[in-house]
Amino acid sequence: MYYETIARLAKKRGVSIKAIEQATGLGNGTIGKWKSLKPKIGNLEKVANFLEVSVVDIVKESESSD
Numbered sequence: 001m002y003y004e005t006i007a008r009l010a011k012k013r014g015v016s017i018k019a020i021e022q023a024t025g026l027g028n029g030t031i032g033k034w035k036s037l038k039p040k041i042g043n044l045e046k047v048a049n050f051l052e053v054s055v056v057d058i059v060k061e062s063e064s065s066d
Contacts, residue, residue: 001034001035001036002034002062003035004062005058006020006031009051009053023050024046024049024050041055
């Protein structure tokens with residue numbers, strides 16, 4: 001799912017999920033909810049931009065790991 005993909009990318013860059021949420025203006029725990037829910041595209045785009053990857057890459061990897 002989306003959370004696992006983002007967590008892996010965050011770890012690779014040495015940044016925490018909390019730091020991503022703060023830097024992108026997302027509420028505390030928002031990304032954690034993506035363990036079971038699909039994120040809003042605007043929020044996913046913020047995270048992708050922060051991690052310097054494309055939304056498409058996150059979606060493809062997340063959906064292939066379901």
